[in-house]
Amino acid sequence: MVIVMKPGSDKSQIEEVSKVLESLGLGVHISKGTERTIIGVIGDKRVLSNVPLELMPGVEKLVPIVESYKLASRTFKPESSIVEVNGVKIGGKQIVMMAGPCAVESREQIIEAAKAVKKCGAQFLRGGAFKPRTSPYAFQGMEEEGLKLLKEAKEETGLLIISEVTSEKAIEIADRYVDMFQIGARNAQNFHLLREIGRSRKPVLFKRGPSITIEEWLNAAEYIMSEGNYNVVLCERGIRTFETATRNTLDISAVPVVKSMSHLPIIVDPSHAVGKYQYVLPLSKAAIAAGADGLIIEVHPNPRCALSDAAQQLTPEDFRSLCRDISKIAEIVGREYEYCEQ
Amino acid sequence: MVIVMKPGSDKSQIEEVSKVLESLGLGVHISKGTERTIIGVIGDKRVLSNVPLELMPGVEKLVPIVESYKLASRTFKPESSIVEVNGVKIGGKQIVMMAGPCAVESREQIIEAAKAVKKCGAQFLRGGAFKPRTSPYAFQGMEEEGLKLLKEAKEETGLLIISEVTSEKAIEIADRYVDMFQIGARNAQNFHLLREIGRSRKPVLFKRGPSITIEEWLNAAEYIMSEGNYNVVLCERGIRTFETATRNTLDISAVPVVKSMSHLPIIVDPSHAVGKYQYVLPLSKAAIAAGADGLIIEVHPNPRCALSDAAQQLTPEDFRSLCRDISKIAEIVGREYEYCEQ
Amino acid sequence: MVIVMKPGSDKSQIEEVSKVLESLGLGVHISKGTERTIIGVIGDKRVLSNVPLELMPGVEKLVPIVESYKLASRTFKPESSIVEVNGVKIGGKQIVMMAGPCAVESREQIIEAAKAVKKCGAQFLRGGAFKPRTSPYAFQGMEEEGLKLLKEAKEETGLLIISEVTSEKAIEIADRYVDMFQIGARNAQNFHLLREIGRSRKPVLFKRGPSITIEEWLNAAEYIMSEGNYNVVLCERGIRTFETATRNTLDISAVPVVKSMSHLPIIVDPSHAVGKYQYVLPLSKAAIAAGADGLIIEVHPNPRCALSDAAQQLTPEDFRSLCRDISKIAEIVGREYEYCEQ
């Protein structure tokens, strides 16, 4: 950290700040510039988290130099992490595909969806059982019944199961059915929930909040990791901007940026980012071309009958065509996606 | 709702859509324009929440006409609501002042803060016991110990107590100590928590999420109200924008906009909006001038020793001067704030 | 400026950077931290504007410490500036009111508007002659004819004239008619136009671009000032955010922030910020309460007949009531606005 002193700050103020730093075991380096003096702080700044340096007389501002998260940072762990979920590796050479309907609606729907996505090479079946919706009057999910149907679909197809959890109670229930938890965008800074997930050892797909920076996202991931759960996979799903043509703005740059700041795998959710199925295909290809480790995509056997987010769900036919293209793009960027034409 | 058909849509597609609407008991009005046909839908659109009209052949888009929240809307309840908290009315003629430190840190600190704000006419003591922080390594609050100290401060001064709750567990504990719950910005779309608060009948201060629109905020308030808790007071606390000179951008327009869309009271939190104490005074005056029903402000007996958000907390002296000005501005806008000079 | 070196940077890389800095006459201060080395740069950093330090081996990033604008900064000129426009002082004790229709439409309309706003104490008549509009098919202004009508209104009422200029040609024409130029939001980074205005000595009202930071705004003001025109008055008029309930989001915090970063006067345009006349009154009061030096407000003798932005223009009656309140709020914040009840 660097402490910038105000233009008119005097010697005694600089000494006062230095004294506080030294009393905490930190080193101090003073540079007198032509307009301002700056104080470089050396050592582990976490001892400063409760010290209001910015209020000391003569201090103008504090400039952080080192990131505030640790376990999630590439500085801490330079090699890329691979998160393994019951045999499937996320973050390795293989592109991971998670697909399925927005919400679980019935046995028939989820089994049909599962078979369709399995055929195209998907490793995970997704399907919402606990659904956070903007309006309390919209369909809120089948809860445990939905999870049971997901498990049936798993038994039928061998797909791994991922589903969102929105509370401690939901974690406890879902733990019996799913292979991987999902934390949704609206809970990205629900620190209570993040700590609970951190106490589990089950892998978690952690979606970015629609208005948090990549740095805040990695800090939020740190909440999970600092409780001991290192099996975190990040998921970019669009951020909130002034543009209204799409539901959110897919921050495609987040893929290479996260790869440079963190060792954690990152996948992309184009369905929620844009909210319209016709844009999902080009954005999925873009995500893999940009280096994403996988995709999570909404596929519904019959989107016109879907109970939620109908407009963003692909038909099985669209999905098949998407997987074929993904498999080719994966190869060009040095990855693999096993799509077997039937 | 209005359904806009695509330029080339044909008669049979329009009939198909009409048939679906009529089968659900809705009325239909068709207008053929020079470029597009539009279909007006008449009746309670909630029966449509699970019908993916936007996927029907020939449909271009759906345009909502009526807001999706009901209990929170001024259309539903034209007169302004007053929320009463153990004798103090929020939303009436009286300006309500909630003040106190960001976090409860010690008996001495909270009692001193309580006495200082009481002297200036504040009706509520605020103080965080459960603190959501960006980094897991920052001070997370004293939890139940903090709530006990708040209660002591209440006994000493007669101030009402407001404190943030971040989980079901926290609600259960805080219920024994506080007069009003607070839902923080990062939980503004934690619908699970909102439902829990809705099951209580205790008044709640509901902060806007940093990136939710006013419409989404009112929908989130609807989660609380639809469970039966109508004692909701809204709190504007800054939204996320590209500007970096302040922590958030205080959306001052939200005050008159909320007043026109909803009957709920609204107060303003300038401390979190800007993050720098020197801007809190001008923004507090602006908020009351714009018609806010009150303020929630961070005051610390000794900001330089604060364990969190030191830079945004006022000294008791600053707060006294602020209250004096607020009392004068209140009068000009037809309100009252009893500030007694000592 | 501080140069942050990468975690693994070696001694020779640090020496290389130091050598470049020293060869340009800059001083160097090296601090070795536990994770990174940082290099403090001492002297006038403008010699570095063309030196790509961030590409040198071992360099992680550059952190600016001193602002990049100079003439506009309060560091450079600590006392607040007063801009005088033919006898009216902007930035002094007097609140300045600029009012009039969005666009000049006819002799009758502008004279009527001028008389109405004059009666309420306004010192300036505003009225667009060159109108930048989102669509090329919307009314684009009366151009020179409009300016002539403004001059007639001036002769009739004694009001000073302010009008927007959008090109070199428009500057040349308007120079013969107006007392103060206005640069509109969409030209806030049209540096060619800013330089042209800088070559004039006529005062200029410089609106913030809807998506530029306060720092970029002050840099843009620097374009005007560095050509020798120091008569710059800033105008906050709303920034672009995700919120759609208002046309833009009025950044009320910009008032105290600009006052702390710059010595230039700042006024507020609530009409363009919100786009709806019913919100203009509360926001005008808020702006003065927050410390603004004045307001620019749209007033139309008959808004229902306006040719542009009808929804945001006040009637003369609304404006009278606004001025009465402004005069009272001004007093509380230590300012004056002479509103004479008739």
Next chain:
Amino acid sequence: MVIVMKPGSDKSQIEEVSKVLESLGLGVHISKGTERTIIGVIGDKRVLSNVPLELMPGVEKLVPIVESYKLASRTFKPESSIVEVNGVKIGGKQIVMMAGPCAVESREQIIEAAKAVKKCGAQFLRGGAFKPRTSPYAFQGMEEEGLKLLKEAKEETGLLIISEVTSEKAIEIADRYVDMFQIGARNAQNFHLLREIGRSRKPVLFKRGPSITIEEWLNAAEYIMSEGNYNVVLCERGIRTFETATRNTLDISAVPVVKSMSHLPIIVDPSHAVGKYQYVLPLSKAAIAAGADGLIIEVHPNPRCALSDAAQQLTPEDFRSLCRDISKIAEIVGREYEYCEQ
């Protein structure tokens, strides 16, 4: 357009609105809903551009149904446009590559850059001669001297020349040297300049403003086209958001969205979007995978010596590797890019 009446509006108000519409030759369709009445307006709404319907008694709001631009819309011209620039087609099967340094700095630099990008299959040489910069103290470009050097490079290599114009004067000068004009992001709503470009018939690359919606962008393109210049190529270059890890946020969704709303070609500028060369490669691949018609990329023979935006310029080696990958991705998405390995 649909006019939504307020809940309490009465019959006479609805009749009044209808009368105004009919007097302008428009058709009227009234739908009475359970809560509100809506009025559908039929005919060419441009006759309404100066009629303030939103101020009529009983009117709540206006909801546009048809887009406000015409020449730029796909409704108007369903087939995709191809813009031909002296033999090179933009928007056809061939991917177009524009490359070169941020700014022209010297004969040696530009010739070397031109040869390097020519070798990799680029069809255009880019290079700034008129440089808009945030600070007036940064390098502002070589102006006409720079254009002469670009022309020399063209003679040497056969590359077409594209360069930014920032004023009428610049258009006049550049017209003698360049094959295609560029309008920069900061001038995206400088309507005066857009009209001037519209009066030329020379093709123009029109960059999106950092905070304009796609709809506003197409309206701005309409300014150029309504003057008769239909040779417009759009360029997405990042929008302004709260994220600070990249200079702007590349709105990759803009590619398929523009393709669905407009017939105009669209290319992507990843260099300005992210501002860091290491992210340019993944984003370039993403852009082509998403369906962009081309790329404009900054390449400098020696980025460490660049006079502007050094951090975002690729070396010729990096560019070669990028072109190789682009050529492969192009094939997968049904396009072509002729990269000849040497």
